[in-house]
Amino acid sequence: MGSNQAFTRPVTVRVLDMSASEAARSAAVTAKLKVRCSDPVLYSDPASCLDDLAKNNTDVLVLDLETIGGDEALEAFAVRCPSSVIIAVSAKGSVSRAVSAMRAGAHDFLTKPFSLDMLASKISFQLDQRKPMPIAIQAAGVTPEQLLQDQSDTAIRLPRSPAASGLEKLIGRSSAMTVVYDQIKRMAPSQAPVFITGESGTGKELCANALHSLSERKSERLVTINCAAIPRDLIESEIFGHVRGAFTGATDSRAGAAEQADGGTLFLDEIGEMDLLLQSKLLRFLQTGTFQRLGDTATRKVDARIICATNRNPLSEVAAGRFREDLYYRLHVLPIQLPPLRERRDDILTLAQTFLDRFAAEERRGFRGFDADAEARLTAYNWPGNVRQLENTIRQIVVMNDGLAVTFDMLPMLIRDPSGRSGTIVDLSRERARAAAPARAFSTIEPLWAQEKRIIEDALDAFDGNIAMAAAALEISPSTIYRKRQSWQERSG
Ligand SMILES: Nc1ncnc2c1ncn2[C@@H]1O[C@H](COP(=O)(O)OP(=O)(O)OP(=O)(O)O)[C@@H](O)[C@H]1O
Numbered sequence: 001m002g003s004n005q006a007f008t009r010p011v012t013v014r015v016l017d018m019s020a021s022e023a024a025r026s027a028a029v030t031a032k033l034k035v036r037c038s039d040p041v042l043y044s045d046p047a048s049c050l051d052d053l054a055k056n057n058t059d060v061l062v063l064d065l066e067t068i069g070g071d072e073a074l075e076a077f078a079v080r081c082p083s084s085v086i087i088a089v090s091a092k093g094s095v096s097r098a099v100s101a102m103r104a105g106a107h108d109f110l111t112k113p114f115s116l117d118m119l120a121s122k123i124s125f126q127l128d129q130r131k132p133m134p135i136a137i138q139a140a141g142v143t144p145e146q147l148l149q150d151q152s153d154t155a156i157r158l159p160r161s162p163a164a165s166g167l168e169k170l171i172g173r174s175s176a177m178t179v180v181y182d183q184i185k186r187m188a189p190s191q192a193p194v195f196i197t198g199e200s201g202t203g204k205e206l207c208a209n210a211l212h213s214l215s216e217r218k219s220e221r222l223v224t225i226n227c228a229a230i231p232r233d234l235i236e237s238e239i240f241g242h243v244r245g246a247f248t249g250a251t252d253s254r255a256g257a258a259e260q261a262d263g264g265t266l267f268l269d270e271i272g273e274m275d276l277l278l279q280s281k282l283l284r285f286l287q288t289g290t291f292q293r294l295g296d297t298a299t300r301k302v303d304a305r306i307i308c309a310t311n312r313n314p315l316s317e318v319a320a321g322r323f324r325e326d327l328y329y330r331l332h333v334l335p336i337q338l339p340p341l342r343e344r345r346d347d348i349l350t351l352a353q354t355f356l357d358r359f360a361a362e363e364r365r366g367f368r369g370f371d372a373d374a375e376a377r378l379t380a381y382n383w384p385g386n387v388r389q390l391e392n393t394i395r396q397i398v399v400m401n402d403g404l405a406v407t408f409d410m411l412p413m414l415i416r417d418p419s420g421r422s423g424t425i426v427d428l429s430r431e432r433a434r435a436a437a438p439a440r441a442f443s444t445i446e447p448l449w450a451q452e453k454r455i456i457e458d459a460l461d462a463f464d465g466n467i468a469m470a471a472a473a474l475e476i477s478p479s480t481i482y483r484k485r486q487s488w489q490e491r492s493g
Pocket of ligand 1: 019169170171172198199200201202203205207269351355387391468480
């Protein structure tokens with residue numbers, strides 16, 4: 001659905017440029033837009049433009065960076081018209097200029113001289129993104145009428161059939177998540193890398209999906225590589241592909257994720273797990289856009305937008321020498337930090353209700369909601385495994401019980417017991433007894449790795465193989481489990 005159907009009244013375009021002829025030229029873009037526009041408003045001085053932005057409705061703002069004194073000054077304009085499309089233009093274009101303008105609040109950037117068609121296409125793309133709130137938010141109790149009221153100042157109305165915006169899978173209206181939605185919308189159209197950080201289960205993959213779905217690359221592929229889940233010696237071939245005979249078992253040539261993502265997006269999940277040698281190959285790829293398949297001499301070039309994610313603190317990883325500093329700065333251009341669920345408790349019941357509705361329908365149970373005690377406990381619990389843990393908990397409750405309301409007694413012991421450890425996976429008394437045992441023959445002592453393996457496998461059994469839940473209960477990261485598993489395989493193989 002095009003933007004022409006999304007607006008009920010003429011679109012207001014404002015152009016700020018100290019050169020009157022340049023301003024008039026940019027303003028002529030209104031003739032090229034598919035939406036109905038009122039007469040564009042032109043400014044040559046920042047003060048009068050700022051004044052108007054604060055008092056009047058603005059749908060599109062085209063700003064010349066030299067006129068406002070640089071990209072840092074842009075923020076003052078962006079905060080006055082938070083729901084407008086802002087296109088920054090400048091005679092001094094560079095990638096870093098574009099990135100810093102977008103960080104300061106612009107949605108896109110153009111280097112002068114630009115064609116009116118290009119400006120029109122950027123504005124139209126952004127107007128098309130001005131879609132209503134995610135469906136999930138509607139499910140959380142906001143009526144279409146309220147939405148219409150809330151958005152009346154931007155004259156946006158619900159499209160007749162709400163198109164998937166990529167954000168609809170992200171649930172939660174807390175202020176912390178609203179900031180994230182806004183960042184996603186602003187960053188999606190850019191070509192610069194996005195670096196997502198956040199604890200396990202906070203929705204980093206959903207966020208990457210939303211960035212791709214809202215970008216111009218959405219008709220091409222989003223290819224995901226989980227660097228923690230793939231054995232180290234296979235990651236390079238998974239990312240860059242290989243030719244026949246490159247290693248034992250390489251019976252055919254194969255394109256890697258980078259090639260498959262040509263024209264689209266390459267999502268490198270758990271990038272903190274990538275080893276240093278491969279990091280340097282990735283850096284070369286980012287610098288040149290070129291790479292070689294494993295075992296190949298031919299150089300290939302692709303155009304893939306990079307999104308990466310980690311649940312580690314990337315700067316600590318750099319300080320510890322586990323992550324290349326130059327790669328970090330190359331990737332950490334547009335950062336998104338996903339808040340843990342315990343820091344946005346307002347979202348817990350909305351998420352829980354959504355999962356309850358979904359699983360009750362799937363499992364054919366009659367659940368409609370939660371009683372007050374269950375709600376209080378769900379809200380107070382710390383959710384170390386974040387949204388994934390909440391989702392799995394609700395599924396477990398739905399499968400194991402039936403009724404109209406979820407009661408306190410139906411909550412798993414781990415959630416009901418504030419100490420969080422009773423009846424859990426690791427039998428501490430057994431571990432202590434083992435430690436206190438009298439001296440024994442060397443060969444009777446179970447090696448540490450075997451003890452770890454047993455404890456981790458116990459935890460995985462307790463959560464039906466769910467790595468995130470097991471990791472949360474063991475208070476380690478899921479990637480530690482992946483790594484340990486890999487080292488056990490290496491021992492046995
Ligand atoms: N805001 C949210 N709304 C709805 N579902 C969510 C949200 N955040 C996460 N989830 C759900 O929680 C689960 C975990 O999400 P996701 O895989 O995106 O997290 P992650 O941060 O990438 O985790 P990890 O670091 O372990 O890979 C998924 O099933 C996802 O659908």
